[in-house]
Amino acid sequence: MNTRSxxxxxxxxxxxxxxELVTQTASARLPTTWGEFMCHxxxxxxxxxxxxxxVMGEVDGAEPVLxxxxxxxxxxxxxxxxxxxxxxxxxxxxSRVAQAGQGVVIYLRGxxxxxxxISQKLKAYELQDQGFDTVDANLELGVAVDSRDYSVGAxxxxxxxxxxxxxxxxxxxxxxxxxxxxxxxTELIPLHVPIHPEAxxxxxxxxxxxxxxxxxxxxSSAAPSDAVVS
Numbered sequence: 001m002n003t004r005s006x007x008x009x010x011x012x013x014x015x016x017x018x019x020e021l022v023t024q025t026a027s028a029r030l031p032t033t034w035g036e037f038m039c040h041x042x043x044x045x046x047x048x049x050x051x052x053x054x055v056m057g058e059v060d061g062a063e064p065v066l067x068x069x070x071x072x073x074x075x076x077x078x079x080x081x082x083x084x085x086x087x088x089x090x091x092x093x094x095s096r097v098a099q100a101g102q103g104v105v106i107y108l109r110g111x112x113x114x115x116x117x118i119s120q121k122l123k124a125y126e127l128q129d130q131g132f133d134t135v136d137a138n139l140e141l142g143v144a145v146d147s148r149d150y151s152v153g154a155x156x157x158x159x160x161x162x163x164x165x166x167x168x169x170x171x172x173x174x175x176x177x178x179x180x181x182x183x184x185x186t187e188l189i190p191l192h193v194p195i196h197p198e199a200x201x202x203x204x205x206x207x208x209x210x211x212x213x214x215x216x217x218x219x220s221s222a223a224p225s226d227a228v229v230s
Contacts, residue, residue, distance in 0.1 A: 057100075
């Protein structure tokens with residue numbers, strides 16, 4: 001189910017232009033199993049991380065644009081881990097953009113494990129096998145529950161000419177982070193995918209403790225509390 005609000009997120013006008021965070025480094029046509037995209041690489045000026053934007057169709061000035069801002073998850077995106085839903089969400093987002101014939105999927109590096117890195121993420125997995133949930137495992141390790149920042153993703157979208165977007169996400173922090181960086185979110189589109197039994201507690205924790213708009217274990221669909229169902 002799509003959820004809509006006339007002004008789900010926008011930060012209004014700023015007195016000063018934002019500091020430049022990324023620079024585009026390369027572009028190439030990229031045929032994929034989902035369809036043909038233009039792939040653009042961007043380098044973060046703060047930490048040197050390389051990020052990617054997969055673009056289909058004309059998005060410069062188009063409004064609103066179908067968008068997914070995806071956080072790197074090497075275990076899920078590359079190695080098909082069933083402990084999370086990340087890889088399936090990425091696949092679904094790429095498929096939806098291809099079906100629409102227009103849209104953007106941003107792939108943000110440095111977001112592994114909600115920003116703690118692959119080594120700490122694996123330590124958190126070990127704690128989860130001992131009974132900790134995904135939040136308490138991070139706290140036990142003395143790391144942030146979620147340290148991701150979406151300023152770079154917002155600036156990449158701005159450089160692509162996107163200012164209004166239909167955002168594919170279940171995460172309220174993500175649309176708040178993008179909206180606070182000058183983007184207008186006209187629609188929130190849930191990205192619900194099949195959940196493996198290994199990931200059930202992970203999903204329940206995201207819903208119950210992190211406010212993600214995921215289906216309950218009974219399979220019902222959850223909509224953002226500040227959104228209006230159309």
